Amino acid sequence: MVGEFNLIEKYFVARQHPRKDVVLAAGDDCALVKAPNDVAIAISTDTLVAGTHFLVDANPAWVAHKALASNISDLVAMGATPAWVSLALTMPEVDEAWLEPFCTAFFELADYYGIQLVGGDTTKGPLSITLTVHGLVDANNALRRDGAKVGDWVFVTGNLGDSRAGLDVILNPDLCHRPHAQTLEKAHYLSTPRVLVGQALLDFATSSIDLSDGLISDIKHILHRSDVGVSIDIAKLPTSEHLELFLNDPTLAKQYALSSGEEYELCFTVPDELKENLDSRLAHCGVKVTCIGQIRSKGVFDIHYSGQPIEWEVSGYDHFK
């Protein structure tokens, strides 16, 4: 067993390619970083708690990926470029068999996105991970939730619903014999932050949010902040073939797509006059985007299925409920 200080030294210090804007990364009371002049810093914090956000016996590499990817996803939704992250790790005891794969996956993903660990804290207690991520973005162009206008088109990246189906498999092992159960379980943990899409949408999209609480919940934040309404065609929600085969129920697949949390795809709005240019704007990103609806006047919340009303109740995810 190693103590707290050795733990930090052994697992966290000097594991990464250093960024030039990190003046001091570890070993002092604070890290010191420098942002380029006239660029804003985007900051976001998220906690993952064992038993709430992942099972205690979940693959530690997948937990690391989920923790970092979900945080980077918040930067993406602002169009920010990932820069620095701090990691607060609370564990019941120093478990090197857990730490080794956790750190390897964490630093692999961090290096991939060019985000550097600039400090953190290790404490004793029930397993949980809190990350604070920092990104860089032009403050005047940052993608916010409050810029959607009536007539803008609503898009999402990737497919929706896989994460919730994966959670079903995690919570109910009986489902693991269904088609693609393992793929979906993995999808729950291993989302891909859409960094290139976020950056490409700067100066183009009018609003943006990442899907962490479910499309139906998250889009309400855009509506609330932008003072608008929306019309969404559930028939257009993109779902994977894996999800469709796993559920074997087309309506249920759409329900999953609408409410699946921790999806970390991007939902954004584009003005009508730019809609045609979207494909060329995103051509280098290699990510599917799908138009699922349109912004309407404030008060309109029209969820339909190819123009037909739907008969089931829609709701998102709230950790405290």
Added chain:
Amino acid sequence: MVGEFNLIEKYFVARQHPRKDVVLAAGDDCALVKAPNDVAIAISTDTLVAGTHFLVDANPAWVAHKALASNISDLVAMGATPAWVSLALTMPEVDEAWLEPFCTAFFELADYYGIQLVGGDTTKGPLSITLTVHGLVDANNALRRDGAKVGDWVFVTGNLGDSRAGLDVILNPDLCHRPHAQTLEKAHYLSTPRVLVGQALLDFATSSIDLSDGLISDIKHILHRSDVGVSIDIAKLPTSEHLELFLNDPTLAKQYALSSGEEYELCFTVPDELKENLDSRLAHCGVKVTCIGQIRSKGVFDIHYSGQPIEWEVSGYDHFK
């Protein structure tokens, strides 16, 4: 009971005087802040876990103070001016009787130090608090751990040992009848970050650290990073009258002063030629400073009592031990 979103709205949004450098504080995927040109950002993260860093039934206002003050203390040790903080709060359930005093104390202290909450996360799980604080400092002048030179004098602010005595009272209620037990218990939670001292030491002190793990542990970080040794006279360690009356054992009081964790006083080194100017440099701070020793060559770790060797073992605090 309110849900996660209402919780954030009700307790955390718009509770503070806004800073001009905060472009976007809450309600979006990230906060957006702007640092002045050519100034570095100091970042530090600390977690407080119920059962490890405070008792579950501890006064929530005191817990808030401890969490924020201990984090600001890391900024102080770099000479940084507090700017922004993010708060990740994990609770078993939404407990408004706990949240109200916690938030009131948190925002009172935040306003006092001019640090603005710029986002956070509320999650369900065992009670814990992770803060990431950000401060602003000239990167070339920041107080670091690695600048101590042989011959520099070692100083500490305030008194040492009270925090550990307070912890004794918290963990062993039988001690609450001893003199000043309540004062010491309060001292454990309600430390005062030495912001003015930290700033006054810029361009003056050669190294600095805040005392979170105990003087004997923390000073080793300066020695390690600066590649030097130290001589400390335990007789000179400043202790409060409260501590002396509580313990009623002068030697034990010095032991407490040497090893007391979570003290959040500042330990710093000053070159011989500046020693005489220290009092005038710190005159506006209203904080006692005491010279407790001198930096020696690498390898020297001389802890003595007015020149006499000491006979008891000295050690700091490690959460995982």
